[in-house]
Amino acid sequence: MPRPRQFDEERVLSAVRAAFWDKxxxxxxxxxxxxxxxLGKGSLYGAFGDKQSLFLRVxxxxxxxxxxxLRAWLEKADRGVDVVREFVLGSFRDPSGEHARRGCLLANTAMELSASTAEVAAEARRSYAATSAVLAEAVKRAQREGDIAxxxxxxxxxxxxxxxxLGLVVLGRIGQDPAVLSTMAEALLAGLIPAN
Structure with missing residues (x-):
């Protein structure tokens, strides 16, 4: 009979995610x-499988x-347009630029592995489709509310x-000035979601 785990699984996954995100x-x-x-190798892989399995889970x-x-934002937001704006601008509000430089784990991973790892490409497609669906709901709501054409x-x-x-995320990852990113994000929003 297997022994019960002697560690906090969520803490371990959070720590492992940070390591993958940083490097x-x-x-x-x-x-x-x-x-x-x-954890030692035996405990880590015994609990989560090999490196790729662990990474895909994270x-x-x-x-x-x-x-x-994102769905919670849409449910709680006063206006649909606020969800779209927060989605684009949220990463670039940190004046230190650290959040922008770290980027998005999915975007970083998609750039690194999609061409060589089918599971990563499939996960990126699935996740981006889900994100697009929520954003489309936010746009529809903003249209009903008169905030988007x-x-x-x-x-x-x-x-x-x-x-x-995603383009802004890439620019943040390479060290673009946060103030410049914020200005670019505002210009992007003005072009993509004009008011009536």
Whole structure:
């Protein structure tokens, strides 16, 4: 009979996620994972599988948490347009630029691994489709509320907002000045979601 786990699984997954987020998949060694988690190789892989299985679990949980957060924003927001604006601008409000430089775990991973790892490409497609669907709902709501031009196609607009935001994430990752990113984000929003 297997022994019960002697560690906090959520804490371990959070620590491992941070290690992967900071160094990327290829740059994160087994030693990095053991150091971050406080577990030995046998305990780590016994609980979560090999490095790729562990990474895919961390990535999927990250994506699901982001999806829940975006849906909660839409449910609680005073206006639909606020959700779209927060989605684009939120990462660039940290004046230190640290949040922007760290980027998004999914975007970083998609750039690193999508061409070589089918599971990552599939997860990125799934997650970005879910994000686009929530953004499209926010656009539809904003159109009903008179904050975004009714002539715009909500699905196309949502995908364009996502594409623009991902471009800003990449620029943040390479160290673009946070003030410049914020200005670019505002210009992006003005072009993609004009008012009536």
């Amino acid at each position: 990327g998949y290829a740059g994160t060694s087994l030693e990095d994972l053991m150091s971050a988690s406080g 990535l999927r949980e990250y994506d699901e948490a982001n999806d829940r957060m 009714a002539r715009l196609d909500p699905d196309l607009t949502a995908r364009a907002v996502l594409a623009g935001q």
